[in-house]
Amino acid sequence: MAHPLRGQTAVVGVGLTKFGDLPGKTHLELLAEASHAALQDAGLKLTDVDGLFVSSMGRVFHPLQVAEYLGVKPSAIDGTNVGGSAFVNAIQHAAMALHTGVCNVALIAYGSSNRSDRKSGTRGPGGNPNAGVMYQSEYKPMLPVGAYALVANRYIHEYGLTRDQLSSVPVSFRKWAQLNPRAEMRGPLSLEDVAKARPICDPFTLFDCCLVSDAGAALVMTRADRARHLKQKPVYMLGIGSGTSHDQISQLANFTVTACAMSGPRAFAMASLKPSDVDVVEFYDAFSINPILFIEDLGFVKKGEGGAFFASGAAAPGGRLPVNTNGGGLSCVHPGMYGMFVSIEAVEQLRGETGARQVEGAEVALANGNGGLLSNQSTAIFGTAATLGASARTTKRAAPKKTAKKVAKKSAKKAPKKAAKKAAKKASKKAAKKVVKKTAKKAVKKPANKAKRRS
Amino acid sequence: MAETGNTFADEGAEKTFRAGLARGEFNIQQCGNCKKHVFYPRTLCTHCGSPNLVWKKAAGTGTVYSTSIERYKPEAGGDKNIAVVQLDEGPRMLTRITDIAPADVKIGMKVTAHIGEADGIKLIYFRQA
Numbered sequence: 146m147a148h149p150l151r152g153q154t155a156v157v158g159v160g161l162t163k164f165g166d167l168p169g170k171t172h173l174e175l176l177a178e179a180s181h182a183a184l185q186d187a188g189l190k191l192t193d194v195d196g197l198f199v200s201s202m203g204r205v206f207h208p209l210q211v212a213e214y215l216g217v218k219p220s221a222i223d224g225t226n227v228g229g230s231a232f233v234n235a236i237q238h239a240a241m242a243l244h245t246g247v248c249n250v251a252l253i254a255y256g257s258s259n260r261s262d263r264k265s266g267t268r269g270p271g272g273n274p275n276a277g278v279m280y281q282s283e284y285k286p287m288l289p290v291g292a293y294a295l296v297a298n299r300y301i302h303e304y305g306l307t308r309d310q311l312s313s314v315p316v317s318f319r320k321w322a323q324l325n326p327r328a329e330m331r332g333p334l335s336l337e338d339v340a341k342a343r344p345i346c347d348p349f350t351l352f353d354c355c356l357v358s359d360a361g362a363a364l365v366m367t368r369a370d371r372a373r374h375l376k377q378k379p380v381y382m383l384g385i386g387s388g389t390s391h392d393q394i395s396q397l398a399n400f401t402v403t404a405c406a407m408s409g410p411r412a413f414a415m416a417s418l419k420p421s422d423v424d425v426v427e428f429y430d431a432f433s434i435n436p437i438l439f440i441e442d443l444g445f446v447k448k449g450e451g452g453a454f455f456a457s458g459a460a461a462p463g464g465r466l467p468v469n470t471n472g473g474g475l476s477c478v479h480p481g482m483y484g485m486f487v488s489i490e491a492v493e494q495l496r497g498e499t500g501a502r503q504v505e506g507a508e509v510a511l512a513n514g515n516g517g518l519l520s521n522q523s524t525a526i527f528g529t530a531a532t533l534g535a536s537a538r539t540t541k542r543a544a545p546k547k548t549a550k551k552v553a554k555k556s557a558k559k560a561p562k563k564a565a566k567k568a569a570k571k572a573s574k575k576a577a578k579k580v581v582k583k584t585a586k587k588a589v590k591k592p593a594n595k596a597k598r599r600s
Numbered sequence: 601m602a603e604t605g606n607t608f609a610d611e612g613a614e615k616t617f618r619a620g621l622a623r624g625e626f627n628i629q630q631c632g633n634c635k636k637h638v639f640y641p642r643t644l645c646t647h648c649g650s651p652n653l654v655w656k657k658a659a660g661t662g663t664v665y666s667t668s669i670e671r672y673k674p675e676a677g678g679d680k681n682i683a684v685v686q687l688d689e690g691p692r693m694l695t696r697i698t699d700i701a702p703a704d705v706k707i708g709m710k711v712t713a714h715i716g717e718a719d720g721i722k723l724i725y726f727r728q729a
């Protein structure tokens with residue numbers, strides 16, 4: 146039986162501010178601008194919002210601050226801070242609140258003046274999130290980069306990841322950024338550029354580390370029944386999983402396995418899907434090692450094969466599994482808590498609105514937020530209307546025509562006749578596209594150079 | 601309701617550990633129920649949930665589980681080692697390996713603990729065994 150939350154809620158609006166240097170704006174102003182854009186996108190008003198889901202490195206009372214600033218009086222309010230993954234984690238909370246009727250329109254929003262705050266020598270509205278952690282901050286480690294570096298070196302020790310394989314992660318994402326007019330870093334980037342850049346914390350150089358940006362981002366969710374009557378093509382929340390493994394890095398039980406090994410199976414189980422059903426993937430790439438760990442821990446490739454996967458070009462434009470199609474935190478934007486942006490790019494891909502970087506025929510997108518020092522992983526699986534009826538996508542791939550009918554039949558039960566007809570039309574169109582895509586995928590060979598395990 | 605009663609000592613694990621460190625002792629907790637060790641100091645065993653954690657002297661020996669070099673400019677003190685050591689009792693801890701060039705610290709290296717100080721706080725460091 147399908148999970149009670151599968152397909153019951155949808156993202157109906159997304160909004161982004163400009164990225165980069167925005168010294169004239171506070172974090173709240175950026176949050177408000179993005180919220181306005183997301184609501185406009187959805188065809189909804191600020192006065193419709195009765196669910197507020199925010200998180201920040203700033204005030205402990207951030208949710209109260211945002212509610213007051215926006216003038217909303219929410220019946221569901223949440224400010225769970227599990228690091229940058231908070232905004233993906235919030236999708237779980239928002240979906241539960243929407244599905245149970247605790248709220249009707251959920252706004253998930255973020256604003257950060259991280260770059261300008263650093264330039265002006267202030268730490269912005271909040272303190273250092275890694276300060277005051279006993280048995281960790283007392284040693285004054287270079288954080289967060291040091292924690293990820295320790296994980297990367299252990300991974301290198303166990304699986305023999307090469308410098309070029311690691312470099313292929315930022316290089317791959319830069320290629321996507323070059324197709325994204327919004328991305329901050331769009332110049333060419335080679336494997337050599339990454340290797341020869343200024344060392345930060347071994348094995349990482351400057352280009353292994355995410356950007357520091359000013360930016361705002363927001364998304365709006367409602368229940369699926371309402372979503373169908375709004376302005377945009379709804380992007381349905383099929384599965385959401387949260388996983389928490391530790392706070393301070395020394396307490397991560399196995400440095401080569403992240404909490405994605407928990408969040409992924411939870412999200413896939415709710416969605417009744419498996420990794421091979423996913424068309425496009427968006428990761429929180431705070432550091433170059435992250436996508437290698439996540440692609441493995443979410444089950445897309447075997448443990449130890451993540452480096453070879455990225456080095457093969459599989460994740461780059463034209464590859465068999467596009468990853469970080471906006472350019473990611475390494476090349477597009479990174480205001481400190483990037484989790485908001487993975488979902489937004491996933492939604493835009495499924496709406497088919499991403500221009501030159503559009504993954505043709507994308508129907509299922511996975512967005513994974515990373516929080517703290519790899520501490521929390523939150524995995525969201527989104528789908529188009531065509532994915533709603535099918536409990537498992539394999540059926541559709543095996544027999545596209547048949548399943549297109551099945552999808553139409555199933556949605557007819559739930560939706561009004563007009564919508565059902567529309568869905569059927571869409572589904573058959575998508576199914577036809579899928580066949581072409583599947584054939585193209587077959588032609589691309591899986592990476593052969595299996596990573597060697599060092600003893 | 602249930603009361604904590606006499607299950608817990610008046611002094612918490614944190615204070616007990618720091619007091620030991622001030623006397624030059626590196627102590628570690630062992631669970632009286634599952635016999636596994638716990639570090640950093642806790643109230644409940646992270647393996648089985650038991651409140652029956654018993655203090656004992658740590659062996660002070662371990663192995664480098666992972667290591668990295670933090671790159672600082674010479675005027676900022678130069679490169680620094682940062683490491684995670686797995687204690688022979690099992691738990692891991694963040695630390696720095698002293699008395700060695702950062703690049704010479706290797707994963708798998710056997711190390712022994714010593715107590716040092718940073719900003720007036722006693723801390724456990726390690727050096728090559």
Ligand SMILES: [Zn+2]
Pocket residue numbers: 631632633634635636645646647648649650
């Ligand atoms: Zn125990």
